Amino acid sequence: MEHIQNIKQRFRIIGNDVSLNSALERAMQVAPTEITVLVIGESGVGKEYIPKIIHHLSPRKHYSYIAVNCGAIPEGTIDSELFGHEKGAFTGATGDRKGYFEVANKGTIFLDEVGELPLTTQVRLLRVLESGEFFKVGSSQIQKTDVRIVAATNSNMLESIQKNLFRKDLYYRLNTVQIDIPSLRARKSDIGLLFRKFSQYFAEKYNMPPIKLCQKAMSYIENYHWPGNIRQLRNLAEQLSVVEKQREITLSRIKESLPSLYPFTADSVLKNDFRTECDLLYKILFDLRKDLNDIKSLIMELMHIPGKKASIDRKGDTLYHFPSHDLNVSETKIFTHESLQEKEIKCIRKVLNRNNGKRKIAASELGISERTLYRKIKQYGL
Known part of the structure; x- marks a missing residue:
């Protein structure tokens, strides 16, 4: 098995938090198997790296890897996207189309935001998990596929099940192994490291000196709630790298840059996670x-x-x-x-x-x- 530091370097994963390392180690452990994995974590924490690691370390690594954002596909077309359609199946279907499950045969398919799938699509997905069978939209002919499914969600699945928004049987099929990705606020010791890495990256990208934070500004971002997690931190580093003339960022400038919509502090996080x-x-x-x-x-x-x-x-x-x-x-x-x-x-x-x-x-x-x-x-x- 590859060493965890090699995996971090290969996929450009930054941080040494214990919970992050635990998630990566678990992904590496299950990768050689055919187990279905459910990745749990807030939006912006980097859940998309886990299925890539699993695919890279699995026997399927020489076949297709397809990532699908289920929350970004309109409900009326998601079945066609996933399972394909026959010509004339609906208005605009001018020809046959292969779906992701057909294209990814023998490979890995990553279903991001799986909790957003409509119930009718959930029934189709359950059948794929149980038998590897599916129907194209507008077809009565059974198709077979051999794919490994890794799913991810930022929603409370058990709550969705209670509200009849997600099928319980599908949840347990997907959640054979669960991998939890920590939020950025739970990785306080990694925040400074991530910010410096992003600052250096954008300095090279835009051909300018890297920005740095004063001590008070660094302390402030380490205690910020970060509702957008790593994605929000990266956007902040890019914004400051481009617009700031002074390369040392003060506390007042950081407060101006971070949205007032999220006035959380470390104390409030301890009380309300x-x-x-x-x-x-x-x-x-x-x-x-x-x-x-x-x-x-x-x-x-x-x-x-x-x-x-x-x-x-x-x-x-x-x-x-x-x-x-x-x-x-x-x-x-x-x-x-x-x-x-x-x-x-x-x-x-x-x-x-x-x-x-x-x-x-x-x-x-x-x-x-x-x-x-x-x-x-x-x-x-x-």
Whole structure:
């Protein structure tokens, strides 16, 4: 078996965290077998390296390796992408098409964001796992394939099963061996090493001196929550490398560069180690906390105004009414408590604007899948 340092060097994996090494060692251990593997980890942690390592160290390494992002393929076409289709199977099917499972025969197929698969597609995938058989869309002829499946997800699969969004039998078929990839905030000792590596890389790419952080700035990024994980850290290093004239980055500049949408610190992480699928709501709720504190202060002030009364309007907003002789109005709406949905809309719009409407980048920053973001954009008419 190859040494773990050789694997890190081959796949350009940076870090010496114990949990990272454990995940890599497990991938190396199961690679020579035919076991189906499920990789668990938040968006942006580098889950895609695990199936590459498994394929490289397996007897299938001389055959095809195909990576499929299940969350980025529209629901109406995903069966065709995975299993292929016959000519005339649907509008636009002008010819026969091979699917990924046919193309990857004898090789490895990586199903990223497998938790986003529609239930009908899950049934087809289960059959492939059980018998190696599938049907092309629009065909009644059984096809055979011999592929090894490595799947990955950033969602809580057990919760999805409880909500009938994911099949329990498929989950246990996929999860013969589970490999957990740690979040960046759990690899505190690796953050500085990663940032320096990215800084050096972008210095060479853009032909300029590498940036470096002052001690306080380095301490700040080591204690930051990093909801976008390594991907977000890499983007930060690239942004600073390109736009900063001063090559030593100060604490104030780092605070300006990191989104205020994620004001987490090491202390808050210790108290609340949020799962990725809940990150967006927690970010919104965290933002709401300041509003609630302001509301509490306002309520305390209102308690001392005689003749006031409170009621709830149709939207669930709190209305405070005062006698006309106090405020020279018959009815005044002092404040409304903004709904969680409105906060979510503002949050999504803000991230989309910051990324010039690029949904893939925005979804990564929000900690949700591209399909989920597309659904919310459609739902809210953004």
